[in-house]
Amino acid sequence: MRTDVLGVGFDDLTMDEAVGRAAVLLESGTPAYIVTPNPEIVWLCRDDPELKEIVGRAALVLPDGIGVVYGAKILGRPLKGKIAGIDFAEKLLERMAGTGKSVYLLGAKPGVASMAAKKLQNKYPGLVVAGTADGYFKDDGPVIEKINASKPDLLLVCLGAPKQERWMAANATRLNVRLMAGLGGALDVFAG
Numbered sequence: 300m301r302t303d304v305l306g307v308g309f310d311d312l313t314m315d316e317a318v319g320r321a322a323v324l325l326e327s328g329t330p331a332y333i334v335t336p337n338p339e340i341v342w343l344c345r346d347d348p349e350l351k352e353i354v355g356r357a358a359l360v361l362p363d364g365i366g367v368v369y370g371a372k373i374l375g376r377p378l379k380g381k382i383a384g385i386d387f388a389e390k391l392l393e394r395m396a397g398t399g400k401s402v403y404l405l406g407a408k409p410g411v412a413s414m415a416a417k418k419l420q421n422k423y424p425g426l427v428v429a430g431t432a433d434g435y436f437k438d439d440g441p442v443i444e445k446i447n448a449s450k451p452d453l454l455l456v457c458l459g460a461p462k463q464e465r466w467m468a469a470n471a472t473r474l475n476v477r478l479m480a481g482l483g484g485a486l487d488v489f490a491g
């Protein structure tokens with residue numbers, strides 16, 4: 300059962316529980332995606348049934364930002380806490396480092412994802428980065444081919460919300476990855 304905040308269901312997990320669930324999804328064969336809606340996305344979902352459905356189909360819906368956590372509290376359905384997408388991704392990448400599991404970084408302006416890859420590999424020795432691509436492509440086809448050729452376990456999709464959520468849902472069955480996470484401006488932060 301998810302915790303309803305203005306129509307969007309959130310998984311009520313601690314950071315460790317969320318990372319643990321993601322680690323299990325990394326072992327599974329079905330392409331799943333994780334979303335981390337902030338209040339703005341919750342609001343957009345009220346007027347956009349398709350976006351709401353896309354968010355609802357995610358394997359994990361994590362409350363990114365204290366706004367959602369406060370909202371849940373005011374509504375009398377408190378969540379365990381906020382799970383900032385960037386912190387969540389770092390903890391998952393730290394856990395993946397040295398296990399042989401690989402990550403592909405998609406999104407942000409040209410050069411940012413490769414810089415983020417370098418910084419993350421310095422921070423988490425043993426982290427396997429399968430590849431990187433910027434987020435300003437016209438056609439999905441060539442990007443998907445490139446991602447599939449590198450066979451990553453995890454794909455970080457950083458195209459901004461709600462573009463990344465729509466992109467993950469639309470392309471899940473074409474992507475040869477185990478897990479995706481939509482993380483907004485995370486690559487800019489990792490590269491920073």
Ligand code: UDP
Pocket residue numbers: 406407408433434435457458459460461462482483484485486487
């Ligand atoms: N972005 C992208 N392709 C696009 C539009 C945006 O790769 O077509 C990137 C942008 O460069 C930035 C990120 O998506 O790195 C969006 O960051 P922002 O913090 O604005 O997104 P939010 O976290 O609010 O969803």
